[in-house]
Every structure is written in C-alpha cells, then in structure tokens.
Amino acid sequence: MKRRLYILCDLEGSSGISPANRQAMRHGSAEWERDGRRSITSDVQAVCEAANEFGIDEIVLNDSHDNGHREPNVLVKELPRNVRIVRRPYLPGKPRRAVRGEPFGIVIVGQHARYGGGGFAPHTIQSPPIGEVTLNGIEVGEIGLELALFMGARLLAVIGEEAAVAEAERLCPNVVGVPVKSLEKDWFPTADETRSIIRKKVLDALRGRNEANGLHLEPPYRFTLRPADGWRFDPRKRFFLGWIARLVFFRLSKGRMSENEATWETKTVVRGLYALHCARGFLIKQAG
Numbered sequence: 001m002k003r004r005l006y007i008l009c010d011l012e013g014s015s016g017i018s019p020a021n022r023q024a025m026r027h028g029s030a031e032w033e034r035d036g037r038r039s040i041t042s043d044v045q046a047v048c049e050a051a052n053e054f055g056i057d058e059i060v061l062n063d064s065h066d067n068g069h070r071e072p073n074v075l076v077k078e079l080p081r082n083v084r085i086v087r088r089p090y091l092p093g094k095p096r097r098a099v100r101g102e103p104f105g106i107v108i109v110g111q112h113a114r115y116g117g118g119g120f121a122p123h124t125i126q127s128p129p130i131g132e133v134t135l136n137g138i139e140v141g142e143i144g145l146e147l148a149l150f151m152g153a154r155l156l157a158v159i160g161e162e163a164a165v166a167e168a169e170r171l172c173p174n175v176v177g178v179p180v181k182s183l184e185k186d187w188f189p190t191a192d193e194t195r196s197i198i199r200k201k202v203l204d205a206l207r208g209r210n211e212a213n214g215l216h217l218e219p220p221y222r223f224t225l226r227p228a229d230g231w232r233f234d235p236r237k238r239f240f241l242g243w244i245a246r247l248v249f250f251r252l253s254k255g256r257m258s259e260n261e262a263t264w265e266t267k268t269v270v271r272g273l274y275a276l277h278c279a280r281g282f283l284i285k286q287a288g
Helices: 019-025 030-054 094-099 142-149 162-171 191-207 242-252 269-280
Strands: 004-009 058-063 083-085 105-111 130-135 138-140 155-161 176-181 221-227 231-233 262-266 283-285
Touching (some): 004 030, 004 094, 030 105, 030 155, 105 162, 105 191, 130 142, 138 142, 162 176, 176 191
Parallel strands (some): 155 176
C-alpha cells in the first residue's frame, strides 16, 4: 500500500505574507506573481522535503486558495515528482476521493484562522457574509471542515498564522503546530527564515504519527450557519441555480432558515457541505 500524505494549502497563512503586502493574496495580481506564489511554494516545498526524507510515496496537494483557480497558486513545476495536484478542489468531497484511500496523515499549510478567530486575514470560506459555522455543536472554520471531510484521519501538522495553529490544537490537541506569523505580535518572518523550521517540524510530526489524532464525530451531522454582522438570510432570494439550492437545502437536507440562522442535518459530511454552499446563496446584506 502506498503511503499518501494529504496537504491542504492556503495563501493567507503562508510565510512572508503580511499587512504590508496584502495584494500578494490576490490571485493574478503582480504582487501574487512576485511574492505570494513564491511564499506558499517555499512552505509547501519544505513539507514535501520532509515527507520524502521520511519515505512518503505520494503527496496529494489541494491548492485551495481562491477556490483553486485553473492556474495554481503553488509553482507546480518546482515541486517533487511525486506530488499530485487535486483538480477542481472546490467541489465538496473531491479532495477526499483524490486521496484514494486512507491518508497516512494530513498537513495543513498557509492556514488562517476562522472568522472571529483572530490573527491575519481570518475568515471562513467567505467572510463576510459567513459569520459562524458549527458542526455537531463545535464551532469550525476551514480547518475543522476539512478534518470533518477526512473524518478520523490523523492531523500531523499545521503551518500558518499563530491563531490558526491554536484553532487546530483545540480540535486535535496532539497536532504539531508551526506558527510562521502573528498579527498580535507583529511578527512576520520571510519564507527563507521559516523554511528550515517547517521542514524539521513536519519531519518530527511524521515520525510521531502514532501520537497524532483526528476529528471524530458521529452521524447524523448537524450544521448551523450564522451570518456575519450586517448580513441576513432571505429564503425568497432569487439567484442562478437557486432552485437546485432550495432542493438540496430545504428538501434533501431538511434545512430550516430564519433571518439569523440556517440549520440542517445530513448522514454524510459531503452532503452537509453541499448544503452549506447552498445555504450561503440565500445571504443578503441588511438594509441600511
């Protein structure tokens, strides 16, 4: 059996991205081309080097920033040959199928905290309008939703904003945290400064895999979604493919919706994530 390592990467939490160069997070911008891509590529390279030194057979990379554009954020040609990119990662369930079995472990790179969680550029999928998401009573951001998709798989390491590392530690206490920036401490080292640290910490995490844990929740999966300040739900809102959203959310997922909260329940996490994306389609700005 091949040992596959799954890497989820984002851009906001990568080394070298700070309030001084925010445009580096904007896909397609000159700053993204010059700084953003180089920063996240360096972080991912450090993880891949550790994985290959350890003996991982295949690395499955989900380059998820900005919904995984056709042109990746990571400079793919600068990665090892055993890296396979997940195409169209914005489809719920696609990353899990791409791994083709149980992953040896998960490493999250370049991660930011959930909306309201502190740190640099916190958000949950898109905030605003999304304010708070809970799953079986646990408040989750993108880290928690990804762990739910890979329910039970071991989270080995999280590299990113210090607030994101703390968020991951609350969900999986044995994860190896590698903070590479902190808004609260005004600490933003360069990718060159963090690369060797990332490599060493990820190698430690791989060697200590048996101590790592994942997220363990039992079905049914109960979701809630609350809007950010200044937003509300309008179940009568008309939008492109709104009839499909109504079918998935209200009928298939038994969803309920008020101005301030949407709730639904599903037997699988994937179906719950589809319902989440349908529910967000009904969010509108409050008047005034």
